[in-house]
Amino acid sequence: MHKPLLTLFLLVLLSIGSFLFALSVGSLSLSFVDILQSLRGDGSNISRTVIFELRLPRAYVAFITGAMLSLAGMLMQVLLRNPLADPYILGVSGGASVGAILAIAIGLASSLVSAAAFVGALISIALVFGLAHGRGSWNPSRLLLTGVVIAAGWGAIINFILSLSPDQSLKGMLFWLMGDLSYAHAEQLNNLLLPVILITGLLLSLVMARSLNVLSRGEMQASVLGVSPKPLRLSLFLLASALTAIAVTQAGSIGFVGLIVPHMMRLLISNDHRWLAPACVLAGGSLLLLSDTLARTIIAPQQLPVGVITAFVGVPLFLFLLSRGYKQQVMP
Amino acid sequence: MSLLSTAHLNIQIGNINVCSDLNLECNSSEIWGILGRNGKGKTTLLHSLAGLREITSGDIYIRNKNILTLTRKQIAQQLGVLLQHHEDNFPCSVMETVITGRHPHIGHWQWESKKDDFLARNALENVQLSHLSERPINQLSGGERQRVSIATLITQNPDIMLLDEPNSHLDLKYQIQVLETLCNQAKAQQKLILMTLHDLNLAARFCDKLILLPGEGEVLQGETNKLLNEDNLQQLYDYPIKRINSENYPVFSAK
Numbered sequence: 001m002h003k004p005l006l007t008l009f010l011l012v013l014l015s016i017g018s019f020l021f022a023l024s025v026g027s028l029s030l031s032f033v034d035i036l037q038s039l040r041g042d043g044s045n046i047s048r049t050v051i052f053e054l055r056l057p058r059a060y061v062a063f064i065t066g067a068m069l070s071l072a073g074m075l076m077q078v079l080l081r082n083p084l085a086d087p088y089i090l091g092v093s094g095g096a097s098v099g100a101i102l103a104i105a106i107g108l109a110s111s112l113v114s115a116a117a118f119v120g121a122l123i124s125i126a127l128v129f130g131l132a133h134g135r136g137s138w139n140p141s142r143l144l145l146t147g148v149v150i151a152a153g154w155g156a157i158i159n160f161i162l163s164l165s166p167d168q169s170l171k172g173m174l175f176w177l178m179g180d181l182s183y184a185h186a187e188q189l190n191n192l193l194l195p196v197i198l199i200t201g202l203l204l205s206l207v208m209a210r211s212l213n214v215l216s217r218g219e220m221q222a223s224v225l226g227v228s229p230k231p232l233r234l235s236l237f238l239l240a241s242a243l244t245a246i247a248v249t250q251a252g253s254i255g256f257v258g259l260i261v262p263h264m265m266r267l268l269i270s271n272d273h274r275w276l277a278p279a280c281v282l283a284g285g286s287l288l289l290l291s292d293t294l295a296r297t298i299i300a301p302q303q304l305p306v307g308v309i310t311a312f313v314g315v316p317l318f319l320f321l322l323s324r325g326y327k328q329q330v331m332p
Numbered sequence: 333m334s335l336l337s338t339a340h341l342n343i344q345i346g347n348i349n350v351c352s353d354l355n356l357e358c359n360s361s362e363i364w365g366i367l368g369r370n371g372k373g374k375t376t377l378l379h380s381l382a383g384l385r386e387i388t389s390g391d392i393y394i395r396n397k398n399i400l401t402l403t404r405k406q407i408a409q410q411l412g413v414l415l416q417h418h419e420d421n422f423p424c425s426v427m428e429t430v431i432t433g434r435h436p437h438i439g440h441w442q443w444e445s446k447k448d449d450f451l452a453r454n455a456l457e458n459v460q461l462s463h464l465s466e467r468p469i470n471q472l473s474g475g476e477r478q479r480v481s482i483a484t485l486i487t488q489n490p491d492i493m494l495l496d497e498p499n500s501h502l503d504l505k506y507q508i509q510v511l512e513t514l515c516n517q518a519k520a521q522q523k524l525i526l527m528t529l530h531d532l533n534l535a536a537r538f539c540d541k542l543i544l545l546p547g548e549g550e551v552l553q554g555e556t557n558k559l560l561n562e563d564n565l566q567q568l569y570d571y572p573i574k575r576i577n578s579e580n581y582p583v584f585s586a587k
Contacts (some may be wrong), residue, residue: 078422081419081421207441213424213428213435216420218417220415221415221419224382224384224413225433225436226404226405226407226436228404270428271424274443
């Protein structure tokens with residue numbers, strides 16, 4: 001079988017496995033049969049409630065958020081032609097965080113916190129875009145530096161707000177900053193906007209995928225091979241920013257997923273973005289879903305922010321793949 | 333019909349005048365060389381002809397169509413460029429890199445066909461790199477990387493080929509072989525080649541016509557044999573150069 005196809009197939013299995021795992025573990029552990037019965041609408045009341053009210057909504061949001069973040073990370077890496085780029089590098093999450101913790105500081109409801117985060121993200125996107133596309137020529141380093149500096153600016157504002165906030169709102173703010181999925185609720189299962197956005201993002205990435213392969217050889221070479229860099233660059237920036245803004249609005253700024261998943265997939269599958277984009281969606285979703293399941297069970301009844309777990313899981317996994325990848329390259 | 337032509341072309345970058353009022357007419361099966369000292373705008377001229385940078389004034393035509401009216405894709409289907417610098421940010425295999433040459437010929441949703449694959453393999457064979465086709469591109473030597481770029485251009489298969497120092501990083505053997513492959517192809521398939529060169533001996537051997545850029549916007553163009561005389565070269569390189577007539581091609585050496 002074609003190797004990338006096989007890897008994608010395994011990633012589909014991993015995604016299904018992550019969902020089953022997330023639905024089965026917790027204070028009430030459910031067997032595979034319980035889950036199937038509940039999903040079909042049979043089974044005991046309590047297991048149905050646990051699945052539909054608690055675990056499934058959270059798993060659903062976790063998977064989609066992880067998928068969006070890693071897809072956005074992949075797009076950012078090509079846009080900036082920098083392997084260290086992640087979805088947050090241009091300050092989108094900084095803007096969102098300022099919006100969110102301001103909302104928490106004045107005691108708004110959680111749905112309004114999300115709205116404030118989204119507005120913050122949009123402001124940040126507009127700011128970076130305006131500054132980087134202002135007068136003078138455009139290049140990846142200019143965009144990168146603009147984004148990094150804006151992100152640092154947001155960081156300063158966040159620290160300012162945190163240092164002025166009373167103790168009772170601090171924990172909520174810190175959880176939000178580290179990334180937290182406990183806001184997920186049952187109504188989100190009926191909200192089809194999230195999967196529609198994710199699938200649209202994936203389809204757009206697939207349309208651009210071969211152009212992205214060419215763009216990774218530099219803008220000049222891309223032009224020579226028939227890609228107009230300007231519109232491609234703009235679509236990349238807007239798509240990556242939009243995916244990041246929505247992901248951050250759902251779950252706060254969860255770190256590492258958007259950086260390490262695209263990298264792991266580059267090492268595992270290939271740098272051909274036609275394979276890479278779907279692989280990032282599946283692997284990013286699975287990683288965040290598994291991490292969130294650990295975050296809510298590992299020291300239950302207490303819950304950890306999922307961002308802590310993604311770092312704990314992601315860092316060693318990534319280092320392992322990196323050393324393996326380099327070994328393969330040294331001995332072809 | 334000329335493949336590539338210019339009318340009253342002016343190119344200026346900063347205070348450097350690359351060419352003024354240049355009228356070129358390059359036809360199929362012709363091999364053109366562009367010669368000049370460092371920093372006189374050989375690469376700038378080449379990039380301008382490919383529509384990769386803005387020109388100061390004048391017009392550039394591909395098959396009598398103004399280049400400004402063509403999309404990048406339409407240009408790429410007819411005109412290819414061998415660039416001097418290569419970026420490999422997310423390195424792929426040699427084969428994956430070479431097959432990107434087919435990009436302008438394939439639709440958005442299409443994958444490379446058997447024919448594209450065949451063209452890429454053929455091109456790799458042309459530059460004698462078939463044995464490295466699965467090697468990651470970042471593990472190649474400078475000369476091998478240069479040959480990968482040449483293979484990418486051959487795979488793109490444009491009628492107009494602009495080569496920016498095609499022989500850089502190449503051993504003597506490959507300098508001759510690669511230029512022979514490209515020039516023979518151009519003659520056999522009615523293609524046009526324009527290339528910047530540093531080596532006068534290669535220019536004398538391969539080019540039918542030359543463009544000399546002595547500086548200050550001045551441009552000399554014409555048959556290789558007539559242009560490559562000691563007076564012109566002294567003026568061009570600001571250094572005395574001796575022309576020695578040997579049996580096949582003249583040989584040039586710095587005095």
